[in-house]
Amino acid sequence: MINSGYFLLGFKSVRSADSPAIALGCSFLAIGALLKNIGFNFQQSFFSTFFTYALPGQLVMAESFLIGASLINIFIGVWLVNARLFPMAVSMFPLLKSHNQPKWKYYLSCHFLAVSSWLIMKKDYRTIDEDYRIDFWIGIGTATWSIAIFSTVLGFVVSDYLSKDMMIGLAIVNPVYFFCMLLGSMKNIVIATSVILGTILGPVFYLVSPEWCILYGGVTAGVIAFLVGEFND
C-alpha cells in the first residue's frame, strides 16, 4: 500500500531546521482560539481543521459565519481564497506521477496540499525515487496536517489564556515564515520574478478588486515570469 520507509522520511521532514512546525502551530493555535470565540465547540473546531486544513479558507469561513452569510456565499468566498490550491496542485502532482502507484493515493493525499507541505515537497522531491514520491508526500502531509489539528485543539483549550497582544503576535508568524520560505526558494530568475512580482501585484490589485486581488496578482505575475523564462531560454 504505502512504503513505510518513504512515508517516515516524509513524516520526519517537519523536524528539520527549516521545518514549518512552529509557523503552522502558531497559526492554527490562533484559529483554534478564534473558533472557540465565535461559538464553535471542541468537536466542531477539531473537524474544521480535520476536513478543511486551509488557513485562509477557515478564516473566511469564521468571518462569514460571524456576519451570518449564506452557505452559497461561504462556498464562493472559501473557493475564491483557496483557488491558489489549483495551480499549486498542477505544479506539484506531475512530479509525483508513477504508473506503479494507484490513483486513489493522489486524490486522497491532495487533501494535504498546503503552502507548508508544498514548499517542502518542491524542495526535496529530486532526492526521492520517482516511484515513491507519493508515499514521501503522504508522509509530509500527514505530519503537517497532524500539527495543524493538534494546534487547533490546543488553541481551543488555551484560548482563555491568550491575550489580544499574543493573538496579534501569533498572526504575523505565518506570513513571515512563508515569505522567508518563498525568498529561500528563489533559486533561478523565473521563480525570483514570480515571487517579487507576486509580492508587488497582490496588494496593487487589492486596490482594484479586494476579492480577486490574489488571483489577478498571482496570474499576472506568473504569466510575466513565465514569459521572462521563455525569453531567456
Next chain:
Amino acid sequence: MTDLSSNIILVIAVTSIATYFSRSLGVLFSERIDENSKIFRLFDCIAYSTLAALISKVVVFPAGDLVEASNLIRLIVVLVCVGVFFIAKRNLVYPTVLSAILLTTLIKFV
C-alpha cells in the same frame, strides 16, 4: 441538536467541499501534464506568484487580529525578520520566533 450546531456543521461541510474542489481539480488536471512541458512551467510560476500575492496581501491589507498593528509596524517586523533570515544563513526558526516577539513588543511600546 440546536440550530446553531447544525448550522456550524453545514458551514464546515461547505468550507471543506469548496477547499477539496480546488485541490482535486488540480490533481485531475495534472494527470495530463508532463513535468517538462511549458504548461507545467507556467503553472509553476503562477503557483509561486499566487502564494507571494497572498502573503503580501495578508501583510499589507490584513484581516483579523493583524489589523490592530499599523502598516508601518507590520512592514518593520517583516523587513527585520527577512534580514535575520539571511543573516542566520536561511534558518527559518529565528525569524519565525522573532516575528511574534517583535510585533507584540512594538505594539505595546510604540
